[in-house]
Structures are given as C-alpha cells and as structure tokens.
Amino acid sequence: MTALDSDLRFSSIAEVIERLEPSYPVFCIFPDVLRARAKAFVEGFPGTVLYAVKCNPHPYVLEALAEGGISHFDTASITEIATIARLMPEARCYFNHPVKGRGALDAAAKVYGLEDYVVDHADELDKLISIAGTDITVEVRIATPKGKAVYDLSAKFGATPDDAAALLKEARQRGCRTALAFHVGSQCTDPSAFRVAIELAAKVRDKAGVPLEYLDVGGGFPAIHKMNVPPLADYFGAIARACDEFGFDIPLLAEPGRALVADGCSVLTQVHLRKGDDLYINDGIYGCLSEIRDGDLDPPVRAVTRAGPLAGPTQPFRIFGPTCDSLDVLKLPFHLPETISEGDWIEFGQMGAYSIGMQTGFNGFITDTIVRIAGMHEEFVY
C-alpha cells in the first residue's frame, strides 16, 4: 500500500498496524469522534456554530463535522472558501480574516457570493466596499485581553474599542449591515475571558449606537489534552450569562476550531532508531507535530508493537523528528516503555488541531497517508 491509496478504512489502530505495517507516518481520522464533538457543540452553544477551517481542512474532517450538524464555516482564504464550496455547496462561509487581498475579495464576493466579512481597520473597510459593495455584513473585530489562552490572537488583529465603534458607524453610514466579533485567544482555559470580551463588546456597541446583526464570540474553546480544562458547558454558560448581563439579545455565532477536532485524530509514527534515551521517529515539528512545541502541548502517547500495546515500566525519552535539522525535536520528555525499540510505533493522540494543516514537506518528509478509523477511540478520548 502507498500513500496514494484512497479511502483506507479501519476499525482500530491495531488493524492499521496489522494491515499496513507502516514505516511512514499515518494520519488517523476518527469520524465518529468528530461527529460526536460537532453534535455536542451545536446542541450546547446558544447560537450558530461556524467551524474554523484552518484548524484542520482535511475533507474527511469537514465531512464528519457536517454530518454532526455543522453547516457554517469560518474561512480565511479563497482556498478554504473554494474547498467548502466544492464539498458542501449548501454551506455558508464567512470571510473572517481581517486582511484580505483584492483578488480574494473579488472572488469571494463575485464567484462565491459571501455576505459576511471581518474588518479591523478603515482602509480595509474601503477596500472591502469598493469590491464587494454594501449589501454585506461588516463584522468589526475588536482586540481582547489575552487572559489565560495559550495563543494571543489579538496581538496581530483587532481594533481598539474607539476605533471599532468608529468603524461600525462608518460601515453603517455607507449602507452595510453591521456585526461585532472577537477572539479571546486559542486554547483559552478560563471561561471568564468570554465575559471580559462580551463586556468590551457591549461598550463598543453602546458607543457606536448602530444595529447589530449578530455577536461573533470567536473560537478559543480548549481541547482537553492532559490539561485540566473546564468542560465546554462552563464556557457556554459564561457566554449566555454575560450576554444577559450586558444586554445582548441578538443572534450569537462561535467559531471553534480546536475544541471540535483535537481528539478526533491521531498521528501514528514509527521509531526508526533508538540511541539510548533518544528516539528518532518519522514525524516531527515540520510535519504534524509542530504544536507540541509551539503550543506547549502534552498530548497522550502510547507505544504499540505488532503484538499490541507495549506495556511495562516507563522512562522519559527525547523524541527527534525525521528532518536533518537539529531543531526538529519535540520539547517534552515523553514517558514510554523502557523496552521500546526500532520498528515499534508511537501513537500521538488528540492531534486533530493544527497538525495536518500545518505540515511543510521540508526535507521531503510529509504525512500523506490519511486513514479513517471507526469507533470512539476509547484509548484517547476522555
């Protein structure tokens, strides 16, 4: 079997190992898990759920989320918009990147008919209106404090409250519909960050005094990994209470990425050499595992052999990726069985977010064998 064989379906990781004995890395998608995550979010969130496509744009992932009830998508490039249009012609895309090229805007408006666009600056509003006209909803993105998120998404984008109010007024005066958006930061471990942001949004709303179509509370809902994060219900509750407290009775939107897909995928790697406490494997930071370094993630791992899971006492290992670059090393010591050896496999669990969509192909190493595995993947889904 090669990477180009499509529609590889299995019933377990053990079956992948038995049938493929892969010496190449395999990206494993669990559609049943993704469907369940989408369904739970759609049922729990008090508004419309947009999936942030950048988090994992693989068609198998998009298809499973759609089956779980997602039909709105947060898109940031014309490629993402085209992917959704091709796979799901009925779905609705929102162009939620605050800085867009003229060509992308032109195609979004005239080819794909998008109606919703994020801006955070007056010049972007000018550009947008000159291309898409005024029969659109302009979502003004406000910057929010970073709080307890792993990634700050307001360092690069987002208007100050005063600028946001001015932008809303300007968009309204020119004949556009208006809305407000924010993003509290990715892997946000504190539900009260949403209350802080909603309070800020209320100030902007009151200052602008224009009608709002909706409030988009962004993404940031955390994945579990081994972190002790609050359940999603706490976030939904905090958002609903803050909307009550600050008088938002307009429709709500959310744009989760990570929380929908993280635990629906694994990366199955193989040990190609052991040197003492160092393991050399076939995926790394230029492949699907960069978030382990950049997001300080501590994903669950387990070692598997042809005969089944490898048990026994564990010890810490340093893990190197396959490229020739010395930087290609995972940050944490990983605790794996002392007897692990060349040819054994290591499964990195909960790797659905910011993994396959971020790999580079550097040095010719690319994870391009994608398989689907049925069931809830009990080993790693908590």
Ligand SMILES: *Cc1c(COP(=O)(O)O)cnc(C)c1O
């Ligand atoms: C990345 C991003 C998201 C998704 O963020 P998660 O932390 O994965 O939920 C949502 N909205 C915007 C605008 C983004 O840039």
